[in-house]
Amino acid sequence: MAVETNQTADGRLPLAGFVVIEAGSMIAASYCGQLLADFGATVIKVEAPKGRALDTLRQWGRKYKHGEGFLPSILNRNKQLVTLDMSVPEGARLFAELLKRADALVENFKPGILAAWGLGEAQLAALNDKLIHVAISGYGQTGPMANLAAFGAIAEAMGGMRALIGFEDRPPARLGVSIGDFLAGLYAAFGLTTSLLERQKSGKGQLVDVGIYEAVMGVMEDLLPVYTFFNAVRGPVGTGFDRLAPSNIYACRDGGWVLIAAPTDGPFRKLARRMGKPELLDDERFKTQSLRADHRAEIDAIVTQWTKTFDSGELVKLLRTDDIPAGKSYTAADIMVDEHIKAREMVIRAYDERTGEVPMQGVVPKLSRTPGRVSHAGGAVGRDTEAVYAQLLGLSAEEIAGLRSRGVI
Known part of the structure; x- marks a missing residue:
């Protein structure tokens, strides 16, 4: 079923052979598609033809x-990028032909849009x-x-997250x-x-x-x-935890910030001794984890x-010597030079034909x-249109040219 690409030619990839059509815009559907493509699925991302409204992601x-910014280079990595106007009858028919050959459709249209097509x-x-x-929307399909129209920010508020931040x-x-x-x-x-397993x-x-x-x-x-049994509404707690201490971000001499997490008894004993304050261990305020939280x-x-x-x-090295959980608050500059991150291959470089x-x-x-x-980064709108329609749908060069001339692709 899969189009032969560098994503699916290697049978070791766990999702090799599965074809996913990704349609929609913004982040949620794109990130879903990225995760699937990272593990070998053939993900065909459908966008509006050139000259139409760009995906907001771009x-x-x-x-x-x-x-463009670089988020499309990341979220569209490993994907095949095609154009198609699904809002016109000929485009809807072509989209249907793609779906006949697919294992999955991932979209984040407003509920009812696909039915209208x-x-x-x-x-x-x-x-x-x-x-x-897979249908992603602000409030679900029912x-x-x-x-109602929604963005992620509104959903974060309704889900309870925004009330806890700050x-x-x-x-x-x-x-x-x-x-x-x-x-x-x-x-x-x-x-x-x-x-897929089911x-x-x-x-x-x-x-x-x-x-x-x-x-x-x-x-x-x-x-x-917590609300039901204690009639307590959780609110923001700033930089730390409501019921854990010391577990917070702490200022340093050079203007940097270090996270230290030592709320349980073992790490707290190590921290008190490292600070040269063993008397804290006998202080009635700090004798137990619960008291420290108070x-x-x-x-x-x-x-x-x-x-x-x-x-x-310097502080992080000192704390880690005593096996006290600690780390700097990293910026992008820190991430790019960290040896552990490098060893784990968590900063990689992928080629985008437009930027290198x-x-x-x-x-x-x-x-x-x-x-x-990751075989390649995202790229230009419609980069793989001809190849996908020829290989997956068997369209001729003349048929593809006709679709393009009519604004369907």
């Missing part, structure tokens, strides 16, 4: 000389009853809010990355691979319905039982007074026998 971030659930099942349809005397803050979208993409990839038993595809706010709710720890501000102040006498790199090699995150997770890989 307008994201600081633009380089090719007119004649590709609702019943039609998709009639086309290909083995097709796994319920009273299903058809400080009590300030408005709820953003994490700094589009975490809701990335969580949704991760759950989508999990739902798709789970459905399909081996049933022979049938199914709908994988991912609401972004639900992906956020899925990682909200004990938020709901006096979080006091113990944090003591630790900060000590950390300010060190440069950040692009540094980016490596493949996660690391599989011992069938590891994923």
Whole structure:
């Protein structure tokens, strides 16, 4: 079924041979597709033809000389990039032909859009009853809010995350990355691979319905039982933990910041001795983990007074000598030169024909026998259109040229 590409020619890759059609825009669907492609799936990303509205992903971030930021280079890595206008009848028919040959469809259209193009659930099942349809949306495919417009930021707020970020005397803050979208993409990839396993038993595809706010709710720890049983609404706790201390970020002499996590008895004993303050171990305020949490501000102040006498790199080495969990708050500059990150191949470089090699995150997770890989970065809109339509659909050069002249691709 798969188009022969450098992603699928190597049978060691665990998802080799599976064909995924990715349609939509922004981050969530794109990240799902990236994860699948990293492990060998043939992911065909469908975008609007040139001259139409660009995927918002291609307008994201600081633009380089090719007119885009670098997020598309990362999220579209290992993929085949084609153009198609699915909103016109001829385009919808061509899209249907792709789906007949696919194992999965990943999309993040507003609910109802596919049905308006004649590709609702019943039609998709009639086309290909083995097709796994992954639908990502703000609020899910059902319920009273299903058809409302949403972005990841709104879903993060509804899922309870925004209320936990920041400080009590300030408005709820953003994490700094589009975490809701990335969580949704991760759950989508999990739902798709789970459905592939189930399909081996049933022979049938199914709908994988991912609401972004639900992906956020899925990682909200004990938020709901704490409210139910203690009538307590968790709020922001700044840089530390509500019930763990010392476990915070501490200022250093050079202006850097170091995370120290020593809330349990063993690490705290080591920290007290390393600070030259063994008397803290007999202090009634700090004798147990629970008591230290009750006096979080006091113990944090003591630790900060000590950390300010060190440069950040020096402090981390000192703490790690005693096996106290600690690390610098890394910037991109730190990540690029860290030897452990290098050894783990978590900074790699992939070729984008428009910019040359692009540094980016490596493949996660690391599989011992069938590891994923990155063969190339994302690229220009429609880079692989002719090859995909010729190989997968068997269209001739003349047919492809006709579709292009009519604005279908």
